[in-house]
Amino acid sequence: MTYDYELKLISISYEENAMGDSIEIENTITILCAVESVTQSEHYAAASNGMKPSIVFIINQHEYEKQQLVEFEGDRYMVTRTFKPSEPKYFETIELICEGVI
Numbered sequence: 001m002t003y004d005y006e007l008k009l010i011s012i013s014y015e016e017n018a019m020g021d022s023i024e025i026e027n028t029i030t031i032l033c034a035v036e037s038v039t040q041s042e043h044y045a046a047a048s049n050g051m052k053p054s055i056v057f058i059i060n061q062h063e064y065e066k067q068q069l070v071e072f073e074g075d076r077y078m079v080t081r082t083f084k085p086s087e088p089k090y091f092e093t094i095e096l097i098c099e100g101v102i
Helices: 040-047
Strands: 005-016 022-036 055-060 069-072 075-083 093-100
Touching: 022 069, 055 069
Parallel strands: none
Antiparallel strands: 005 022, 005 069, 022 055, 055 093, 069 075, 075 093
16 A cells, blocks of 8 residues: 555644734644545444544554544545554555545
C-alpha cells in the first residue's frame, strides 16, 4: 500500500480572548494517506444506524490523535469510526471511515 495523498488532520481547541469570549482554534497537521472507497457492507451497516460513510483514509496509527475532522482535496469530512486491521502486515495502520461535512 502506498500513501500517495495528503490528508489534513484537524483538532479543535478553545482559547479565551481579552473580553473573555471563547474562540475556536483549528490545529492542522498534514500527513500522507491511502484512499479507499467504502465497501457495500460498510455502507449498509452504517446506513442502518443513520450514518452515511463516503470515504476511507488509511494512515499510520502513530499519527492519529483522535481528531474528529479531516480535510482532503479541499473537502471536509467527519470521522465516524476508526478501524485497526488485524492482519500482521497492516498492524501499524488505522482506517478512518468518514462522511462528508456540508
